[in-house]
Amino acid sequence: MSNQIAKLGVGLLACFLVLFVQLNRVTVFGAQELKDNPVNNRSILRDFDAPRGTIVTADEVIVARSEPTPEGSRFEFARSYPEGDLFAHTVGYFSLNLGATGVEDSYNAELAGRTIDLSFRSLDDLFVDRDRVGDVRLTLRADVQRVAKDLLGERQGSVVALDPRSGELLAMWSWPSFDPNALATQDFSAANDAFALFQADERDPLLAKTYRERYFPGSTFKVVTAAAGLASGEITADQPVYPVAREYTPPQTNRPLRNFGGSSCGGDLFDILRVSCNTAFAQMAVDLGGDQMVGTAESFGFNAAPPIDLPAPAQSVFPTDFEQNLPALAQAGIGQNDVSATPLQMAMVAAAVANEGRIMTPRTVADIRDVDNSVVDDPEPTQWRRAVSAEHAAVLRQAMVEVAERGTARNLAIPGFEVGGKTGTA
Incomplete structure (x- = not known):
């Protein structure tokens, strides 16, 4: 009899132990999850x-x-x-x-x-x-945000301004709001x-179209194609020299790809970026091949959701299979076909060029403070991607400066300041 009582006691003790562990799991370790559950x-x-x-x-x-x-x-x-x-x-x-x-x-x-x-x-x-x-406390500035709003006016579009050195967003505006x-x-x-x-x-x-809507990047993507060329070792600032042409017909098709307005263009990397030459960049993408283009696009953050501190950011897209579709690769090299990007993504492309090839983690919050105004959370800037080498970023930076000084973005030039940019339509 005493043996049976002992076994019963052990069984009851085991049950109480299981209940104790489960109670602690729910009340201690699972408390925050239960509190934050959206159906609570x-x-x-x-x-x-x-x-x-x-x-x-x-x-x-x-x-x-x-x-x-x-x-x-x-x-x-x-x-x-x-x-x-x-x-x-x-x-x-x-x-x-x-x-x-x-x-x-x-x-x-x-x-x-x-x-x-x-x-x-x-x-x-x-x-x-x-x-x-x-x-x-946000990283965004109200004065910069108002400038973005005023300049965009009632045109549908988005403006993203960020500090390339830290990833801090200074303005994120889209209209309509x-x-x-x-x-x-x-x-x-x-x-x-x-x-x-x-x-x-x-x-x-x-x-929030600045980071949750994708668009064709158009010719702004030529910066990424140029970066792919530099990374491959097959392209330098002055070689090769692309022929002056009005159109380019990719392999596997008899349909030519033409320059904007039927114009003719060609030359070295600086020449073709300055005038945004479709034929040269389409040929460059085909010559480099799909693997090189995909790898470089992904180094800039395509095909991955950006780690911004806002909910549900859209993932910018660069196709990954071009082996049987070289015409699509030619179009992708100029930011068309199935290429799509958020305004935030293209701002990070420009930021990488400005920041020696590094893309910092984008963020909207500078710090958290308590009721006594003491900082309780002050995140440090972190690097998200190494898009290109510092050497290649310097080449791209100078090429983009020429776009603003002597190319398609001359209206960006500001006396006394060095400004770079890249125009694009799609």
Whole structure:
């Protein structure tokens, strides 16, 4: 009998041990996952009905904040966006019924004060009742963003400005935009109506086109093709010299590829980039071959999602199989066919040339601060890709300067400054 009791005791002890381990796994190790689960309504309600950190630009302009609501309101705080549509695609919105986008989504835990660094900064925090939220300071500048908005006007398009040395985004603007206040309102019926109206707009104002929409890069991609040539060792600044021609017929087809406006062009690398010569760059891509073109495109970040600190960035695309389709390779060499890129991707291509061939990890947030304005998270710049060697970047940089000084981008020239660029249409 005592033997049976002992076995029963061991069995019960084992059951209690399993329950203890499972309880600790859920309450300790799985707590944050449960809190952050998007279907956890208690978590959503908790964040919505609590103070939330402020989002401010690098030049100290408040772009998102929580404001107390009038007495008798359902919730104690309401989110507001003082700059309206200016940062809508980057900062995003925070809404109970529509969710969150942009920085409001990516840095939700920090803004809500749920990270360890923000929850308890000292022993006093165990006894003092105070808001423990995180304020987010952006890398973007309101003055640069306004310039981008004013210059683009009401033309559909995007502007991305970044610091090549650090990867910090200085401006990310696309038009049309939207007013996030219309979606963050606590009048949920009005928010739903506004959301439906934005969705019905064929121009898709809700989409952050700077990093979530792909386009044909067109002739801007010729910088990547030139980089592939330099990396192969078959192309230098002055060799080969491509023949002056109006058209080029790739292998495997009898359909010629022509220059813009029916013009004729040719020459060395600097000559053909300066005038954006389709025939020469198409021939260059075919001569280099698919493997070289694919490898170089991927070294610039194509076929990989950029590690930007914003949700769901689009992956720029460069085809990978050209063995049986050399005409497609010729077109890809001038940024056409199935090549597609986000504005952010092409900004990073230019940044690589400016930064000795290095592409830094793009980011929109400079640091996180607590309620005492002490920095609790200050990420260091990191390198994402080595696109080209420093030597080849220097050649490309000088070639792009000539494009601005004597080529198709002469309107970019600024007296007293060295400016480089590459035009493109598709």
